[in-house]
Amino acid sequence: MRTLRTPLSEDLVRSLRLGETVYLYGPVVTGRDEMHIRALKLSGEGSPVPSGIEGSVLYHCGPIMRQNGDGSWSVVAAGPTTSARMNKLEPEMIRRFRIRAIIGKGGMSKDVAEAMREVGCVYLAATGGAAVSLADGLGACKGAEWLDLGMPEAMWRFEADRLGPLIVAMDSEGGSLYERVAESLVRDRRGLPARPLSGRRGRPGR
Amino acid sequence: MKRLLEPTEDVVVNLLRLANTKLPADIGWALEAAAGWETGEIARTQLGAIMENVKKAEHLGIPMCQDTGIPVFYVRGRFDSSIASKIAEGVRKATASIPLRPNTVDPLTRENQGSNLGDGMPVIHYIPADVDYTEITVLPKGAGSENMTRLAMLNPADGVEGVRRFVIDSVLDAGGRPCPPSIVGVGIGGTSDRCVEMAKEALLAPLDSDNPDPVLAKMEEDLFSALNSSGLGPMGLGGSTTVLGVRIRKACCHTASLPVAVNIGCWATRRASARITSDGVEYSQGAVL
Numbered sequence: 127m128r129t130l131r132t133p134l135s136e137d138l139v140r141s142l143r144l145g146e147t148v149y150l151y152g153p154v155v156t157g158r159d160e161m162h163i164r165a166l167k168l169s170g171e172g173s174p175v176p177s178g179i180e181g182s183v184l185y186h187c188g189p190i191m192r193q194n195g196d197g198s199w200s201v202v203a204a205g206p207t208t209s210a211r212m213n214k215l216e217p218e219m220i221r222r223f224r225i226r227a228i229i230g231k232g233g234m235s236k237d238v239a240e241a242m243r244e245v246g247c248v249y250l251a252a253t254g255g256a257a258v259s260l261a262d263g264l265g266a267c268k269g270a271e272w273l274d275l276g277m278p279e280a281m282w283r284f285e286a287d288r289l290g291p292l293i294v295a296m297d298s299e300g301g302s303l304y305e306r307v308a309e310s311l312v313r314d315r316r317g318l319p320a321r322p323l324s325g326r327r328g329r330p331g332r
Numbered sequence: 333m334k335r336l337l338e339p340t341e342d343v344v345v346n347l348l349r350l351a352n353t354k355l356p357a358d359i360g361w362a363l364e365a366a367a368g369w370e371t372g373e374i375a376r377t378q379l380g381a382i383m384e385n386v387k388k389a390e391h392l393g394i395p396m397c398q399d400t401g402i403p404v405f406y407v408r409g410r411f412d413s414s415i416a417s418k419i420a421e422g423v424r425k426a427t428a429s430i431p432l433r434p435n436t437v438d439p440l441t442r443e444n445q446g447s448n449l450g451d452g453m454p455v456i457h458y459i460p461a462d463v464d465y466t467e468i469t470v471l472p473k474g475a476g477s478e479n480m481t482r483l484a485m486l487n488p489a490d491g492v493e494g495v496r497r498f499v500i501d502s503v504l505d506a507g508g509r510p511c512p513p514s515i516v517g518v519g520i521g522g523t524s525d526r527c528v529e530m531a532k533e534a535l536l537a538p539l540d541s542d543n544p545d546p547v548l549a550k551m552e553e554d555l556f557s558a559l560n561s562s563g564l565g566p567m568g569l570g571g572s573t574t575v576l577g578v579r580i581r582k583a584c585c586h587t588a589s590l591p592v593a594v595n596i597g598c599w600a601t602r603r604a605s606a607r608i609t610s611d612g613v614e615y616s617q618g619a620v621l
């Protein structure tokens with residue numbers, strides 16, 4: 127288990143090993159499909175993009191936020207969304223903005239892995255649905271961009287305070303836990319005895 | 333938990349709060365059982381993170397997952413046509429007060445009204461029955477798992493083996509996307525629309541209840557062990573807990589058809605019911621239709 131302070135340097139990112147558990151402290155931004163599309167469109171036109179994207183830790187997350195009386199925002203729940211939806215947009219995103227780490231669930235494509243290897247970026251798997259714990263870890267909200275995209279799709283800024291556990295699921299050398307699992311996946315084993323499911327009432331978990 | 337009669341809108345708010353903040357007990361037990369047999373370190377980390385999250389959500393009274401889903405309602409018993417607008421009003425109130433994430437958008441313009449309402453929403457299934465109560469059940473369905481839904485119109489000659497293969501492939505191809513360990517809802521038979529409905533309804537059966545049909549019960553056991561021997565594991569990161577349960581429903585079908593549908597429920601398969609009688613409202617989470 128390692129605790130890391132963001133922004134992450136390329137050297138540090140390249141030292142992370144597949145399967146390692148990490149916790150993050152420091153700036154993290156969120157972004158889903160629409161945030162990717164807008165950031166790439168603006169930068170493609172030569173227009174400025176909001177600060178905090180360049181060299182960032184980018185969390186694939188559409189949080190539930192609550193606006194306080196003074197106009198500031200607090201995070202209520204913030205688990206990862208399915209990263210594969212951003213497969214087409216991510217390689218360019220990583221190359222253009224030198225993204226150092228992506229946090230999400232489910233893993234990403236080979237094209238993304240290739241961009242990660244080139245630039246020095248890792249994929250960190252967050253526990254899907256663990257939204258309350260992860261909201262705790264995101265800490266204080268430091269503002270938002272592009273609220274017109276709606277709450278889930280806007281770009282939110284956070285100052286992470288022990289965000290995790292996050293598993294290094296794709297490293298900066300092209301290694302992927304998802305690929306390892308896929309290679310050893312057993313599709314059709316017959317005749318195994320059912321697992322002994324002891325439970326308090328009957329047999330939970332069938 | 334019995335309360336005095338409340339307006340239906342408020343019952344819906346209470347239902348959505350209960351479903352989103354408290355995991356049904358049977359799923360909690362299944363997660364504990366899984367943590368007991370799981371040996372992989374990464375898999376154990378995932379299960380531990382899930383269970384800690386469930387505890388925190390219940391304790392703080394906030395949604396366990398940020399994707400509070402699209403609420404799917406089942407209304408059973410006695411009701412009149414005003415119930416649809418009352419449920420809709422409840423959804424609007426719940427979205428603002430719990431709060432729920434505003435997930436509902438126009439499919440083409442992607443415009444979000446912010447209330448989880450809009451054309452055709454919320455989804456309500458009606459099951460009239462000759463009883464002296466109205467029972468409203470809600471199943472908030474997140475997109476991560478819902479997007480993995482599959483329907484196959486198999487050839488009758490594909491038989492049980494074809495059904496088995498389709499279910500296994502559907503779950504394993506989904507990988508880590510539906511937040512495994514998942515609960516697999518399967519519909520067999522009916523027409524295409526009924527088949528998909530049954531697959532989702534199957535998720536309402538608690539994991540510790542027996543399937544009344546012994547043939548389906550055996551299929552559930554078999555698929556459970558086959559899927560958990562796959563190695564996919566929690567979040568698709570490897571391990572021996574890919575599913576917490578498999579639940580199957582069936583209906584008769586055309587002699588030339590064999591429809592099969594898979595609707596995956598994530599570990600956060602949230603459900604809650606309210607039975608409204610003349611003297612009060614009773615809430616529970618052990619839904620079966």
Ligand code: SF4
Nearest residue numbers: 255397474476511598
């Ligand atoms: S699949 Fe379920 S647990 Fe995972 S993010 Fe969606 S609603 Fe939450």
